[in-house]
Amino acid sequence: MYKGMKKFLIRKILFIPLTFIGITMILFFIINLLPPQTLALAYTDSDKELTKEELDLIIEKYDLKGNILKRYGKWLLKTLKGDLGYSQVSKMKVIDAIKKYLPATIELTIFSIIPIFIIGNLLGLTAARNKDGLSDKIISTTSSFFYSMPSFIIGILLLLIFYGIFGVLKPQRYSITTEIMISQGLFKTYTNFMLIDSILNLNPSVFIDSLKHLILPSLSIFLGTSASFIKITRNSTLEELNKDYVRTLRAKGLSENYIFQKHIRKNILIPQITVGGLQMIRLLSGVVITETIFDWPGIGSFGVRAARQLDVSSVMGFVIIVSILFLLGNLIIDLLYVYFDPRIKYE
Amino acid sequence: MLECLEKQNEIITLKNLSVRYKNFYALKDINISIKEREVIGICGESGSGKTTLCKTIAGIEKYNGEIKFLKDLKFEFIFQDPTSSLNPKMLVKDIISEPLIVRERITKREVICEKIKKVVAEVGLDSSIIEKYPHQISGGQKQRVAIARSIVCEPDILLCDEITSSLDISVQAQILNLLKDIYEKRNLTMIFVSHDIFALYYISTTIIVLYKGMILEKGKADEVIKNPKHPYTKILISSILTTERECIDIEVRENKTKSRCIFSDRCFIYDKECDSFENELINVSDTHYARCIKV
Amino acid sequence: MENLLEIRNLSIDAKIDNNFYNIIKDIDIRVKKGEMVGIVGESGSGKTITSLAIIKLLEKNLFIKNGEIIFEGKNIMELDDDEMRKLRGREISFVFQEVLTALNPVMDIETQVSEVLIHHRICDKERAIQKTTKILKELGIPLDKLKHYPHNFSGGQRQRILIAISLIGDPKLIIADEPTTALDVITQIEILKILKKIKEEGKSIILITHNISIVRNFSDYVYIMYLGEIMESGKTLDVMSNPIHPYTKLLLNSIVTLEKKDRLKPIEGNIPSIYEIPTGCRFITRCPFKTDKCIKEPPIKNKEGRYFRCWNV
Numbered sequence: 001m002y003k004g005m006k007k008f009l010i011r012k013i014l015f016i017p018l019t020f021i022g023i024t025m026i027l028f029f030i031i032n033l034l035p036p037q038t039l040a041l042a043y044t045d046s047d048k049e050l051t052k053e054e055l056d057l058i059i060e061k062y063d064l065k066g067n068i069l070k071r072y073g074k075w076l077l078k079t080l081k082g083d084l085g086y087s088q089v090s091k092m093k094v095i096d097a098i099k100k101y102l103p104a105t106i107e108l109t110i111f112s113i114i115p116i117f118i119i120g121n122l123l124g125l126t127a128a129r130n131k132d133g134l135s136d137k138i139i140s141t142t143s144s145f146f147y148s149m150p151s152f153i154i155g156i157l158l159l160l161i162f163y164g165i166f167g168v169l170k171p172q173r174y175s176i177t178t179e180i181m182i183s184q185g186l187f188k189t190y191t192n193f194m195l196i197d198s199i200l201n202l203n204p205s206v207f208i209d210s211l212k213h214l215i216l217p218s219l220s221i222f223l224g225t226s227a228s229f230i231k232i233t234r235n236s237t238l239e240e241l242n243k244d245y246v247r248t249l250r251a252k253g254l255s256e257n258y259i260f261q262k263h264i265r266k267n268i269l270i271p272q273i274t275v276g277g278l279q280m281i282r283l284l285s286g287v288v289i290t291e292t293i294f295d296w297p298g299i300g301s302f303g304v305r306a307a308r309q310l311d312v313s314s315v316m317g318f319v320i321i322v323s324i325l326f327l328l329g330n331l332i333i334d335l336l337y338v339y340f341d342p343r344i345k346y347e
Numbered sequence: 348m349l350e351c352l353e354k355q356n357e358i359i360t361l362k363n364l365s366v367r368y369k370n371f372y373a374l375k376d377i378n379i380s381i382k383e384r385e386v387i388g389i390c391g392e393s394g395s396g397k398t399t400l401c402k403t404i405a406g407i408e409k410y411n412g413e414i415k416f417l418k419d420l421k422f423e424f425i426f427q428d429p430t431s432s433l434n435p436k437m438l439v440k441d442i443i444s445e446p447l448i449v450r451e452r453i454t455k456r457e458v459i460c461e462k463i464k465k466v467v468a469e470v471g472l473d474s475s476i477i478e479k480y481p482h483q484i485s486g487g488q489k490q491r492v493a494i495a496r497s498i499v500c501e502p503d504i505l506l507c508d509e510i511t512s513s514l515d516i517s518v519q520a521q522i523l524n525l526l527k528d529i530y531e532k533r534n535l536t537m538i539f540v541s542h543d544i545f546a547l548y549y550i551s552t553t554i555i556v557l558y559k560g561m562i563l564e565k566g567k568a569d570e571v572i573k574n575p576k577h578p579y580t581k582i583l584i585s586s587i588l589t590t591e592r593e594c595i596d597i598e599v600r601e602n603k604t605k606s607r608c609i610f611s612d613r614c615f616i617y618d619k620e621c622d623s624f625e626n627e628l629i630n631v632s633d634t635h636y637a638r639c640i641k642v
Numbered sequence: 643m644e645n646l647l648e649i650r651n652l653s654i655d656a657k658i659d660n661n662f663y664n665i666i667k668d669i670d671i672r673v674k675k676g677e678m679v680g681i682v683g684e685s686g687s688g689k690t691i692t693s694l695a696i697i698k699l700l701e702k703n704l705f706i707k708n709g710e711i712i713f714e715g716k717n718i719m720e721l722d723d724d725e726m727r728k729l730r731g732r733e734i735s736f737v738f739q740e741v742l743t744a745l746n747p748v749m750d751i752e753t754q755v756s757e758v759l760i761h762h763r764i765c766d767k768e769r770a771i772q773k774t775t776k777i778l779k780e781l782g783i784p785l786d787k788l789k790h791y792p793h794n795f796s797g798g799q800r801q802r803i804l805i806a807i808s809l810i811g812d813p814k815l816i817i818a819d820e821p822t823t824a825l826d827v828i829t830q831i832e833i834l835k836i837l838k839k840i841k842e843e844g845k846s847i848i849l850i851t852h853n854i855s856i857v858r859n860f861s862d863y864v865y866i867m868y869l870g871e872i873m874e875s876g877k878t879l880d881v882m883s884n885p886i887h888p889y890t891k892l893l894l895n896s897i898v899t900l901e902k903k904d905r906l907k908p909i910e911g912n913i914p915s916i917y918e919i920p921t922g923c924r925f926i927t928r929c930p931f932k933t934d935k936c937i938k939e940p941p942i943k944n945k946e947g948r949y950f951r952c953w954n955v
Contacts, residue, residue, distance in 0.1 A: 244740045244743040245743060245745055247699065248738055248744045248804070248807070250699055251697060252731035252761070253732060253761070253811075254757070255727060258761060263749065267746070267747070267748055340748070342791040343747060343748075343791065
């Protein structure tokens with residue numbers, strides 16, 4: 001598109017691996033502040049005390065001792081080849097654990113972020129158009145109310161109402177029936193995205209079942225986090241309404257609806273993308289509390305479990321995946337800026 | 348204005364001055380000599396480099412070339428927008444006394460009060476104004492406060508950058524009169540920047556016409572206004588629509604030129620001869636110069 | 643000849659902090675077909691508010707106390723929002739002075755000009771683009787720049803785009819509010835010439851400015867406003883050569899011209915703020931000819947087609 005854009009893209013893409021190395025190096029160094037004996041304990045199952053020889057074996061095997069830079073280098077090479085090690089907490093290769101848990105988080109994120117964008121946009125616009133009116137007051141107060149609630153309270157309340165009292169919706173990702181189907185091979189998890197897989201398996205009941213399970217956690221996320229998007233929509237819209245070009249539009253005889261749909265909407269995209277995009281990245285990193293409350297097998301709960309048990313490989317794997325998502329997400333946001341705002345030129 | 352300027356000393360000399368930003372010249376080939384008690388009127392529109400020139404003379408802009416000062420000079424600046432040049436959180440008396448305290452290091456209260464009183468009266472304001480805030484007074488009054496602040500330290504040189512442009516027309520003449528009074532009472536040299544060439548004519552001894560960073564014409568005020576040599580100056584003068592006569596029809600052209608002449612793309616007397624022009628200042632008389640091949 | 647636009651006895655109040663201040667008092671303005679009318683005034687004169695009242699785009703804190711605005715026989719006060727929207731852009735159009743911010747920065751100019759036609763259902767999209775291209779070409783904006791955005795254009799070009807927007811609906815009346823502020827001298831002349839040409843094609847123009855010299859050369863009839871009142875009005879050439887009202891006289895005298903005077907003759911004093919508007923003649927605070935009578939509002943006098951408000955002339 002623009003001349004400067006190529007340079008900008010190259011710079012941004014180069015930035016990703018550099019940041020990646022920076023993040024992982026720092027984490028690696030911090031973790032290795034612990035003595036090798038403590039780190040070795042993460043690789044054992046048993047509660048009994050290990051002898052010095054047994055510990056030494058583990059230290060030797062998992063390369064827990066020695067020059068830290070050399071070990072980092074070795075670890076980096078292994079990682080780039082795709083070998084992220086073995087996850088003690090999930091009893092499988094780290095890379096397989098990620099393949100298993102990440103889709104769950106992504107699915108939840110997408111299912112939550114779409115209502116945030118669509119309904120949040122609508123609510124924000126309505127609030128702005130009826131500034132200081134009844135709908136504005138209701139929308140602003142309600143969204144702030146939920147936003148200021150600790151997220152676990154929203155989750156627990158929702159579970160209480162819809163699961164405890166009415167029993168219509170359940171926690172976790174799928175029902176026991178589905179779980180049995182999967183373990184017996186009757187339902188094949190091609191992508192690990194339940195909604196996609198149920199279409200691929202041509203199984204409508206699993207589709208509906210997955211939906212039922214998605215509703216509560218995504219509703220919890222929506223209530224807890226949509227306020228920032230609604231607010232930015234509302235405030236940006238109000239700002240635009242005060243600008244000179246809106247007066248020109250009215251002088252042209254354009255209707256208020258047209259002005260909103262065709263003009264103002266475009267101008268509030270940039271702040272919306274910023275807030276909404278960052279929101280999405282945060283969700284992708286795993287909404288730990290929500291995943292814990294709803295027993296959702298996602299990347300967030302995986303990371304927490306790994307950290308608790310000092311499972312070095314899993315923690316590193318978690319950090320790697322989250323960093324990559326973050327960096328990619330920011331890159332996409334930057335590209336969207338350039339696409340939507342013709343005034344931005346990168347030199 | 349004083350006529351016997353030839354005998355005066357040159358106190359500031361700009362030689363081959365240029366100011367460059369990244370990839371273009373904000374000012375180029377500037378040669379000006381400013382004598383004591385001169386009033387230099389710089390006529391330029393937005394983008395001509397007039398503000399850059401002020402900043403360079405005052406020493407707050409990086410430049411190439413030479414600026415010579417005969418002696419240590421005190422500069423004062425007055426800007427276009429009085430609202431943004433006065434601190435809205437300060438009372439008028441504090442605004443005016445600030446240079447006395449910070450620059451002159453005067454600490455005696457009585458001395459400060461006396462100076463404030465004097466200078467407020469000199470700019471034609473009522474003494475009650477010193478207890479007010481900027482937002483409580485009108486635009487014309489604000490500009491007078493700015494002028495008061497600039498003369499309270501007895502400067503040698505006063506730089507005025509478009510000081511009447513954001514004022515109402517019924518007030519502009521007041522400020523121009525005031526400036527003339529101040530000039531006559533004090534030992535000042537002034538540099539007055541404006542896009543209004545008639546205001547310059549009223550107040551200046553010398554007029555310099557700037558366009559895209561270069562001097563297109565310079566000379567005594569009478570010479571430049573009554574006998575303009577450069578086409579751009581002619582346009583400026585005749586296009587200023589006065590109420591006394593019909594607007595002289597100006598032909599606005601868009602020429603595709605290969606000439607070095609910086610004005611050739613809009614000049615109404617452009618022809619092939621201009622392609623060979625070296626874009627230098629040509630003498631019309633001892634004091635009058637124009638950058639045009641047709642002179 | 644019937645008037646295209648008639649403003650009769652218009653008064654507008656502003657509500658600030660629960661108090662009402664009378665900003666515009668009893669003004670009468672007439673615009674004929676094919677006429678360029680100038681409204682001259684300084685800050686606080688109310689000229690912009692008057693013009694916005696014509697297309698009913700006043701700010702929410704401004705109220706029309708009384709008066710009528712008649713456009714082509716219809717009373718604008720009685721029109722509802724929909725009818726008003728049909729007028730705007732089509733019958734009456736506006737050119738704003740904030741050249742740098744009056745266009746939507748994230749939309750290309752071809753769309754911004756053509757949408758007037760498309761939204762008003764004057765013609766279909768293809769035809770609208772054709773007309774847009776034609777009108778922009780006439781105003782000096784080349785074809786290859788149509789898909790560009792406002793920030794790719796200079797101030798003068800943006801002003802021309804705004805004029806194109808105001809012309810494309812083929813309006814009968816164009817209101818131009820300070821169309822040449824912030825433009826350089828050469829561009830000013832170009833823009834004013836464009837407006838003159840438009841007038842010669844039969845459209846009526848209201849030219850609002852603080853620059854009395856522009857009005858002198860470009861309008862047929864002029865209204866001199868001060869602090870919300872019309873002080874004098876008449877044929878431009880008459881008013882300029884033979885001003886009657888003290889304000890007009892003093893204003894013309896105070897402008898710097900080629901005749902170098904030893905001392906300029908400014909109007910003393912400052913324009914009163916909205917909170918200090920005098921009750922009688924509004925020029926009383928600065929008029930050197932004031933008498934005791936001036937405490938009361940002077941009537942509108944008529945002298946051979948020239949209207950003015952003064953006791954003492």
